[in-house]
């Protein structure tokens with residue numbers, strides 16, 4: 001995989017996921033992945049169907065880059081969306097490898113974020129003492145039309161968080177208001193970060209992010225230390241770029 005920011009057709013997502021998961025599994029025995037909510041679960045379902053027989057989902061460990069603090073059976077839950085589209089359809093994912101928020105903590109965003117951050121450190125067998133930041137093999141992010149990603153929203157104080165790797169948010173401008181989210185230090189420490197963004201509603205903001213590098217949009221500030229950043233777009237989403245897909 002080359003270094004730097006690459007814009008690629010979403011039709012190549014399945015092959016990308018296959019390559020990166022196979023290489024992580026052959027190096028470490030598992031594939032540590034974080035996924036997002038919103039439209040992503042449907043796009044992942046399509047990508048998984050394409051090479052279904054080749055994916056070794058039993059070795060995938062999945063976290064959520066952000067989660068809405070609602071019950072798992074609520075349609076707003078990011079886990080729920082992934083469960084309906086992905087985990088119910090691809091049976092070889094191991095339930096214990098799908099890392100969810102603690103449902104008992106949804107009324108306490110601070111505790112919920114602490115608990116989820118702890119789950120991440122445990123998974124990576126690292127001490128949560130500030131000395132090391134876990135490094136996901138891949139973090140898959142979505143993009144809102146306002147330029148938000150995960151639950152990092154424009155002009156929100158969470159954009160400046162440098163201590164917490166998973167932070168609570170109680171005033172999300174997009175409902176539901178209470179959520180937890182990966183912050184930049186964790187996102188930017190991933191080995192690879194890839195955005196998946198489709199549809200005409202994202203075209204304008206994508207131009208501002210990818211070509212004008214407008215830092216007022218939270219997604220622009222995703223700059224992995226590894227320099228491995230990918231954008232998977234479809235034709236409508238890329239329509240306002242100089243070189244549309």
Ligand SMILES: O=C1O[C@H](COP(=O)(O)O)[C@@H](O)[C@H](O)[C@H]1O
Pocket residue numbers: 036037038039040066067068078141142143144145148149150151174
């Ligand atoms: O609220 C959220 O929105 C973003 C973008 O969602 P999309 O439906 O426009 O793709 C998503 O990535 C994030 O996980 C979610 O909580």
